Amino acid sequence: MAKRNFLTLLDCSQEELNQLITRASDLKRKHLAGEPHQPLAGKTAALILAMNSTRTRVAFEAGMQQLGGHAIFLGTADTQIGRGEPIDDMAKVLSGMVDIAMIRTASHEDVELFAANADIPVINAMTSLYHPCQLLADMQTFIEARGPVEGRSVAFVGDGYNMCNSYINAARQWGFDLKIATPEGYEPDAGILQSTNNAQLAGDAREAVENADLVVTDVWSSMGHEEEQARRVAEFAPYQVNEALLDHAKDDALFMHCLPAHRGEEVNDTILDDPRSAVWEEAGNRLHSQKALMEFLLT
Numbered sequence: 551m552a553k554r555n556f557l558t559l560l561d562c563s564q565e566e567l568n569q570l571i572t573r574a575s576d577l578k579r580k581h582l583a584g585e586p587h588q589p590l591a592g593k594t595a596a597l598i599l600a601m602n603s604t605r606t607r608v609a610f611e612a613g614m615q616q617l618g619g620h621a622i623f624l625g626t627a628d629t630q631i632g633r634g635e636p637i638d639d640m641a642k643v644l645s646g647m648v649d650i651a652m653i654r655t656a657s658h659e660d661v662e663l664f665a666a667n668a669d670i671p672v673i674n675a676m677t678s679l680y681h682p683c684q685l686l687a688d689m690q691t692f693i694e695a696r697g698p699v700e701g702r703s704v705a706f707v708g709d710g711y712n713m714c715n716s717y718i719n720a721a722r723q724w725g726f727d728l729k730i731a732t733p734e735g736y737e738p739d740a741g742i743l744q745s746t747n748n749a750q751l752a753g754d755a756r757e758a759v760e761n762a763d764l765v766v767t768d769v770w771s772s773m774g775h776e777e778e779q780a781r782r783v784a785e786f787a788p789y790q791v792n793e794a795l796l797d798h799a800k801d802d803a804l805f806m807h808c809l810p811a812h813r814g815e816e817v818n819d820t821i822l823d824d825p826r827s828a829v830w831e832e833a834g835n836r837l838h839s840q841k842a843l844m845e846f847l848l849t
């Protein structure tokens with residue numbers, strides 16, 4: 551059977567994505583019940599992280615171990631990646647040694663090049679264009695708490711970067727309506743936005759959040775934009791998610807953030823612990839959804 555990759559949400563059918571979410575919830579129940587489930591015994595994963603990570607790394611490493619396999623962390627500091635070994639060479643070498651690879655690097659083209667040269671399944675662990683693993687956890691979190699996301703209203707407030715692009719793909723795949731509020735000049739990728747009728751730009755944050763079932767934000771200066779921090783803080787100020795903004799959403803709306811968060815910037819000091827916030831459950835679901843994804847690609 552041909553190997554499958556997970557570089558964007560569009561690499562799976564709508565049916566497969568829903569199966570992944572159902573499976574993630576099953577695996578969560580097994581984990582919480584202490585029920586062993588080790589279908590990946592003897593399998594090895596290479597986890598290539600050219601940028602910092604806490605949640606993604608721990609979810610893949612712990613998840614692989616819980617499924618009976620083993621994950622090898624490959625950072626830039628102590629491998630040949632940091633000394634410029636070509637990414638396509640690395641893909642060919644690792645294909646002879648491990649069963650699956652996850653890769654986080656700024657360039658989405660590098661991940662595509664790696665996947666094209668690998669004989670093993672490849673997972674996008676985040677690029678500047680997409681963060682599809684995070685969307686599996688977000689959709690699992692919403693569906694577990696509120697039921698089907700199809701037909702719901704979702705607001706993305708903040709930087710039109712990789713999380714926003716991924717939410718547009720999610721709107722297309724899960725059939726929800728996405729309203730996006732960004733400052734001028736920080737809109738999501740135009741081609742991705744035009745790929746679906748389910749996502750539209752809103753005039754401001756309040757318009758996007760009005761009657762939403764789910765409100766989502768992300769940091770204003772993602773990895774690679776740190777030098778723009780001061781300018782962005784000024785330009786993004788009207789896009790902070792706080793209780794007053796969330797009050798415009800439905801009474802039972804949820805709030806999500808992929809984390810890490812910058813309190814005082816895209817969120818105020820208290821919203822992460824508001825009763826409407828699902829951020830801690832969302833972070834925990836990274837483990838279960840990434841386990842479901844690895845199981846799907848390897849069995």
Ligand code: CP
Binds near residue numbers: 603
């Ligand atoms: N949300 C997320 O991807 O977290 P990390 O950068 O810590 O992996």
